[in-house]
Amino acid sequence: MPHRRRRISDPLAPAALGAGLALGLFGLAAASPTHHGAPKAPAPGPAASAAAAQASAPTPPPEPTSAAAARGFAVVQIATNDPKRLIADWFKPKPGQQLATSTDMIASKPIVTFLIFKGCAPAADGNCNVTADYEVTDPNGNAYDQTEEAAIWVGRPPPTGDGLQLAASSYGFRLKPKDPLGVYRVRVTIVDHVSGLMLQTQQSLTVAAK
Secondary structure, eight states, X not given: OOOOOOOOOOOOOOOOOOHHHHHHHTHHHHOOOOOOOOOOOOOSSHHHHHHHXXXXXXXXXXXXXXXXXXXXXXXXXXXXXXXXXXXXXHHSOOTTOOOOOOXXXXXXXXXXXXXXXXXXXOOTTSOEEEEEEEEEEOTTSOEEXXXXXXXXXXXXXXXXXXXXXXXXXXXXXXXXXXXXXXXXXXXXXXXXXXXXXXXXXXXXXXEEXX
């Protein structure tokens, strides 16, 4: 069973990000996967039958990436080892600025994930209701940590226009001395409870001793 760790919550007021960084963050979210046509059937025979059976087998769904979008609702998952700087940069953006993100982490420091989103649907009272479940697996593929129904944007109006919004809470965990070093995967399931849309994102974070 995964053990729960602390969720780092940072109540945030609405703050839009510059268009340049917005385009960079949501470049992946705007792109749609390309599906290629099926290859030509080989000549009849045992090999052809085997190839046809393999081609007709169900294709497993692709692994989530760090960005996802559906019907105007979009989310980007980012990580940092300097959350204070990231929040400060968000609220005081400068031309050409890049947020302090990283997928290379240090075991002795908190590993913090943020979500940036746009397009949440307002309910009858004009407010959104977006939550997220976080699941972490360790380098051995074992369940490591989880948090459910973290408040991403609850009881707040949607960001104005096409602006991006930093989620009202972040998610963090810290390794114990006995925990293995290597790649930890953080998967997030984001639910817009008003529109009924659900998105999934995932990042691989490489944790080293220093």
